[in-house]
Each structure stands twice: as C-alpha cells, then as structure tokens.
Amino acid sequence: MAKVNLDEIDNTYYDVLREIGNIGAGNATTALAQLLNMKLDMRVPKVALVEFNKLAESICGEEDIVVGIYLFLEGDINGSMMFMMEETSAHVLVNHLMGREAENQDPFNEMDYSALQEIGNIITGAYLSSLSGLTNLYINASIPYLTVDMAAAILSVPAIEFGKLGDKALLIQTEFGDDIAINGYFILIPDMQSYDVILTSLGL
Amino acid sequence: MPEMIKVGMADLKVCPPPNAITTLGLGSCVGIALYDPITKIAGLAHIMLPDSTQIRNNTNNAKFADTGIKELVDQMARIGASRFRLVAKIAGGAQMFAFQSSGNSDTLRVGERNVQATKKALNDLGIRILAEDTGLNYGRTVEFYSETGEFIIKSVGKPIKKI
Numbered sequence: 216m217a218k219v220n221l222d223e224i225d226n227t228y229y230d231v232l233r234e235i236g237n238i239g240a241g242n243a244t245t246a247l248a249q250l251l252n253m254k255l256d257m258r259v260p261k262v263a264l265v266e267f268n269k270l271a272e273s274i275c276g277e278e279d280i281v282v283g284i285y286l287f288l289e290g291d292i293n294g295s296m297m298f299m300m301e302e303t304s305a306h307v308l309v310n311h312l313m314g315r316e317a318e319n320q321d322p323f324n325e326m327d328y329s330a331l332q333e334i335g336n337i338i339t340g341a342y343l344s345s346l347s348g349l350t351n352l353y354i355n356a357s358i359p360y361l362t363v364d365m366a367a368a369i370l371s372v373p374a375i376e377f378g379k380l381g382d383k384a385l386l387i388q389t390e391f392g393d394d395i396a397i398n399g400y401f402i403l404i405p406d407m408q409s410y411d412v413i414l415t416s417l418g419l
Numbered sequence: 420m421p422e423m424i425k426v427g428m429a430d431l432k433v434c435p436p437p438n439a440i441t442t443l444g445l446g447s448c449v450g451i452a453l454y455d456p457i458t459k460i461a462g463l464a465h466i467m468l469p470d471s472t473q474i475r476n477n478t479n480n481a482k483f484a485d486t487g488i489k490e491l492v493d494q495m496a497r498i499g500a501s502r503f504r505l506v507a508k509i510a511g512g513a514q515m516f517a518f519q520s521s522g523n524s525d526t527l528r529v530g531e532r533n534v535q536a537t538k539k540a541l542n543d544l545g546i547r548i549l550a551e552d553t554g555l556n557y558g559r560t561v562e563f564y565s566e567t568g569e570f571i572i573k574s575v576g577k578p579i580k581k582i
C-alpha cells in the first residue's frame with residue numbers, strides 16, 4: 216500500500232515536491248536559454264495541488280490554444296510528464312529559433328513542430344536530469360509527443376492519470392522572462408509507487 | 420433569459436429548460452448529454468475514466484462512466500425527467516497525443532475505453548444513443564440546448580458541428 220495520498224498530502228512532502236519542481240524548472244530554463252542563445256530569467260515557480268475541475272482555468276482559459284508535450288517515464292520512477300506552454304509563448308520561441316520576426320504568428324508548419332518537439336525534449340530532459348540527480352534514481356524518458364489544441368483537452372491526459380489516484384493534480388507553473396514573458400507549465404505524473412520511491416530516496 | 424450552465428472535468432449537472440449546458444475542451448474525457456424530449460430536461464456529465472470498480476479512490480461519482488451516468492439519470496429523474504424517455508448524445512474520447520506502442524497501454528487507449536464504457540453504461544440503463552462525435556485526435560467543446568435537443572460541437576480549426 217502506498218504511503219502517499221495526494222488528497223491528504225502533508226507539508227513536508229509538499230515542500231519536497233515544490234523544491235524538485237523549483238530545481239527542475241531552473242535547469243530547464245538554463246537549457247532553453249542556451250538553445251536559444253538568449254537571456255531568460257525564471258520566476259519562482261508556483262506549485263499547487265489543483266482540483267480537476269479547476270485545472271485548466273488555474274492555468275489559462277479552458278479553450279485557449281496551447282502546445283502540449285507529453286512523455287512517458289520508465290526506470291526507478293514510472294509514470295509520465297507533460298510540459299505545456301501557451302501558443303503565443305511557443306511562437307516566440309520558434310520565431311527566435313528560426314530567425315523570424317518576433318511578432319510572427321503564422322500557423323506552425325512541419326518544421327516548427329519539429330523545433331517545438333526539440334524544445335520540449337530539451338526542457339523536459341533538463342527537468343528530469345535534475346530530478347534524477349537529486350534523487351539518485353534512474354529515469355528513462357520516451358520520445359516526446361506533441362500536440363496543439365485547447366488547454367482543457369490537452370490537460371485531460373495528465374488529469375486522467377491523476378484521476379486514477381485522487382481528485383487533484385500536481386502542477387508546477389514556471390514563468391520564463393525576457394522582454395516577452397514566456398509561460399510554461401510542468402506536470403509531473405509519477406505513478407503511486409513512484410511517489411514513495413522519490414520521497415524515500417530523499418530520506419523522507 | 421436562458422442560462423448557460425457549465426460542467427467541469429469529472430463533474431455533472433442537470434439543466435432544466437430553457438437553459439443550455441456546456442463543458443469546455445473535452446479531450447480523452449467523454450461528454451454525455453442526456454435528454455427527456457417531453458419535459459425538455461437535459462443533463463451533462465463529463466467523465467474521465469471508464470470504470471469506478473478499477474480505482475480505489477472512487478468517491479466522486481462524476482469521474483467515471485459507470486457511476487457518472489447513473490448519478491446523472493437519478494438527478495434528472497429527481498427534477499421530473501422520465502428515466503424511460505431519456506436519450507443520449509455523446510462526444511469526446513479523443514486520443515490527444517499520437518502515442519506509439521511504447522509506454523503505458525492504459526494511457527494509450529483511455530479515450531477509446533471511455534467511449535466503450537459510456538456506451539455500455541447507457542445500454543445497461545436502456546438509454547438510446549441518438550448521435551455521437553467521438554474518437555480521433557482533437558479536443559471538443561460541447562453545448563446542449565434543452566429547448567431544441569441540439570448538441571453543438573466546437574473544435575480548433577474545424578467547422579462547428581451540430582448533432
């Protein structure tokens with residue numbers, strides 16, 4: 216029987232999860248800044264346990280168009296992870312990477328999707344390697360799967376995974392700053408045993 | 420003035436006429452609109468998972484196809500709908516990411532399994548499905564109008580559908 220119940224999580228566990236989120240998002244920001252060769256600051260991320268029916272609206276509008284990148288985790292930790300950013304943020308990143316005008320809002324083409332997938336790969340890779348380093352656990356990630364759609368529809372995928380465990384999802388919201396704010400959100404979805412594995416590895 | 424009632428994820432509500440009822444951005448979840456054409460009482464459930472008996476933490480009826488549909492029927496009957504006249508229109512159950520065979524097969528097919536479980540639950544209760552817009556790989560916002568029985572489906576970059 217798993218020790219952790221997400222609906223009755225205590226403050227110590229919560230602080231640990233927040234700190235993991237903080238370090239992971241920090242490394243992800245550094246990796247992204249290097250890829251784009253631009254200066255990116257990161258605000259202190261907000262970490263929250265959010266009820267499903269408020270998940271999408273706690274991030275943006277349910278029907279706002281967002282880019283979602285989803286990958287499966289295997290190894291000492293099993294589960295999945297998602298990185299999501301607003302469409303406007305994705306445009307900023309892709310334009311920068313492709314050397315286009317910053318204001319360009321043309322629909323994404325095949326090349327842009329590849330670029331976004333690569334951005335997702337780097338961000339989630341940096342996040343996971345810090346989680347792995349921190350916990351000394353082996354984590355292997357699948358290739359990233361990318362989709363662009365309404366926020367609520369994309370969030371249904373991690374929400375369903377959390378739904379098997381409880382009625383809330385753990386959300387880490389990061390704001391990358393430059394001249395233009397880029398908003399990104401991490402959702403880590405370990406399976407129930409993996410929560411215990413993570414916390415045990417940290418001596419809790 | 421008719422009101423638009425909003426249903427969240429893992430949520431359900433009844434909708435007395437002349438109101439309309441909506442849920443935004445269905446992904447792999449399924450939206451089940453039930454309707455009594457005589458009293459014009461409608462209801463909408465936004466379920467996330469197929470089967471409450473497979474999950475330990477199952478206190479929220481609205482989360483599951485099996486318990487969610489039963490609960491919605493009960494609530495509609497309580498405000499005067501007839502269980503025997505109810506008909507259904509369903510939407511959602513998409514596969515949002517083009518997952519390949521690797522990874523968790525449960526996650527892979529959850530949209531499809533939600534649709535199957537929805538159909539089974541409706542069939543068990545003797546509720547006929549008049550129309551559906553399910554599967555594929557995109558999100559759907561749905562609106563059900565109690566006055567007309569119309570189910571409107573909106574998706575990104577696609578024409579509005581009426582079923």
